[in-house]
Amino acid sequence: MAGQHLIIVGKSGVGRSTVAANVGAALAETGRRVLLIGYDNHRSSAGNLSGGSELKALPLWGHGEEPPLYAHGYRGALCLEAGGGVAEDEAAQAALWAHPLVAAFQPEFVLHDVAWEPCGTFRLPVGIDGVASILAVTSADRCALQAVNGLFGWLNTVAAANARLGGVVANNLTGPLQEAIVSDFAGQTGASVTATIPHSIMVSVSDFYSQTLLESAPFSHVTYAYRKLAKTLVEAATQRRPRQLDDEAMRKWSAKWGDIIAELETGVVNGGLGI
Ligand SMILES: Nc1ncnc2c1ncn2[C@@H]1O[C@H](COP(=O)(O)OP(=O)(O)OP(=O)(O)O)[C@@H](O)[C@H]1O
Ligand SMILES: [Mg+2]
Known part of the structure; x- marks a missing residue:
């Protein structure tokens, strides 16, 4: 599958799905065609990006x-919930890429x-063209x-030949001290912090609405953090x-x-824009 592949990785509960949906929405807002794939047994990745609209079974599967x-x-944006094993199942992933839709x-x-x-062990989802x-x-x-x-550590193995670090996304931070902790870790490891996303009650609000922040809180400061991240990702690909x-x-x-x-x-x- 062509396109720029972004692999959202992190410890369970750290905000992977939240980041994936909101980065997806922020990229879609710039006019990019965005496909989000969740590989979670709970199928809880794409719900917010799909704005709570009903996820349907892929026809002709x-x-x-x-x-x-x-x-x-x-x-x-096209939202897919592939389910648990698909990322590692070459035949299933190939069937997904080849699906007409x-x-x-x-x-x-x-x-x-x-x-x-x-x-755990980590593998890139199979069937990605180019460097992820x-x-x-x-x-x-x-x-x-x-x-x-x-x-x-994995990024320094041969298994990661087709992957590069796009950056560290520091999420759910409650203040400058936490920002300093992640930034220092990044400095120590030679990585760079691509985005700093603060802890925000608006993330819960948008979660309860089954929407991304871009939809439910377009002017919130945390939404701007996502827009900034999307811009960084887009500029890495093209300059406009x-x-x-x-x-x-x-x-x-x-x-x-x-x-x-x-x-x-x-x-x-009045219009609720300032909330
Ligand atoms: N910046 C933030 N501010 C406030 N709450 C947040 C923030 N980021 C994530 N959360 C909340 O943290 C919880 C976990 O987020 P999420 O489900 O995205 O994590 P995950 O890494 O995908 O977890 P899982 O391993 O279960 O898939 C959610 O309730 C989400 O609303
Ligand atoms: Mg998740």
């Missing part, structure tokens, strides 16, 4: 009993939400960082020239921020 689930989500989609970015446990970028998601907890450290706003667009933009700031300052909610 000829491989195995349990067909992957799919939905079209935020800004046209997936093959015709021609994604620019393919996000894989896969597990990595400190003591690994986004290592971690909190500032020792266990989570230890898992990333294990991943760095900036676009000038025309007068009308500039006026709308200005009025929108006037509303947001007024809501925040006065506590009077």
